[in-house]
Amino acid sequence: MLEPVGLDEVAERAYGVMLREEQLTVGHLAGLLDLAPARARQALDGLVTAGLAQCHPGRPARYEPVDPRTGLTGLIRARQRELERVAASVETYAADYHERKLRADPRLLVEVIEGPNEITRRVGSLVNSAEDEILAFDAPPYVSPGDTTSPSERAALARGVSVRAAYATEVLALPERARVLREMIALGEQARVLPRVPTKLIVVDRREAILPLTGSDAGQRTTAAYVRRSGLSDALVELFEAHWAVATPVFAAADAAEPVDPEISPEDRALLQLLNAGMKDEAIARQLDLSQRTFRRRIAHLLNRLGATSRFQAGTQAMRRGWL
Known part of the structure; x- marks a missing residue:
């Protein structure tokens, strides 16, 4: 014993x-x-x-x-x-x-993965291996349009793995993707948006990564690269961190800290986040389930409260006040 x-x-x-x-x-x-x-x-x-x-x-x-x-x-x-x-x-x-x-075989650095099904399988396997952290860029097109989320990411969040994902703004314009994104944030994912992301990417524990190499005529990715731990995987982590630093938080989790100003409602904060993410008016109204008339009225009210004459100025003022 x-x-x-x-x-x-x-x-x-x-x-x-x-x-x-x-x-x-x-x-x-x-x-x-x-x-x-x-x-x-x-x-x-x-x-x-x-x-x-x-x-x-x-x-x-x-x-x-x-x-x-x-x-x-x-x-x-x-x-x-x-x-x-x-x-x-x-x-x-x-x-x-x-x-x-x-040094013995440089081909071991990058493995080429062929076919949507194999890419999906390898991504799931990589996510299942995560112990500490998952970093991701996400943007259309998708390998499997009907598969709106990865069960392996849900399992990773459940076991305490940190997940940070930066999404292209156009993802928020896809109702089903936006719905799933809200669900993942509720489970603990940290999400931000950018006008565009440089590539789709997933990095696990800062050591291994998968990213697409090409796309088919239909827009679905058919070839991907599996990058093992190396200077290249380190560079991919740095690429993610640089974009994450300038990305805009979106769909704040329910237990997130309240804004500094108690007068800003969760609904107005969500509206500001989507505006700052660069989404189109129609997409924002659809996300927030607002009519165009109500949406325009809410925008005018926010601009007036912030003393702003443009949406860009409103975003700047909101950040200064700690609303974003």
Whole structure:
């Protein structure tokens, strides 16, 4: 039972005897466990070194246990710290390993994936492997128009994986995609929008990525690249972070912090977010389930409150007030 903390079978047996005896000598232990005196002394000295026993000098020397709640807990924590140091070195060793593999065969850096079905399968597999973080760019066209979301992303969010996704504004104009986006945000995804994204992309744990290479005449992606950990995957992470920094948050989650100004309603804040994302009026009205007349009235009201003469100026003023 105590082997994981560095005690062999003899030391564990000696420890069990020690816990039941008031004090223990080498000779006494040797007799109880049928051990050679030298082996008995080795076991007792090992328990002292492990912090599980104390030795009282004398002729003969006597050994007594430390309270297991102190001794064993300290030993467990020491082992945990050692394992954490080993875990911290895994990525360094892995980087050396992958660098050697890439030098031997550079083709291992990028794998070409052919066909929509295989792309979908590999994306799902990659997302399922996520332990800490998923980064994504998303934009039409889609591999599978009928598949509006990835069950693997939902599972990743459920197990605590951080998901950040930057969407092209045109995604919000697609009712079904926008509906699913709201659902994902409610589950914990952080979403922002941009007028356009440079490419569709998914990066898992900052080490592996999938991005499309070409599109068919019908607009669906038919060839993708699977990029393994390398300088190229690092560059893709930097590309994402640069765009994320200037993207606009959208569809704030229900538990998000309230705006600084208590006068701004969640509905008006959502309207400002969509305006700032560059969506067309018709698409915004559809997203918010507003008539064109109500939409125009809400816009005029917001411009008046912000003291703005244009939508651009309204966005700037809203950001200054902390409404966005």
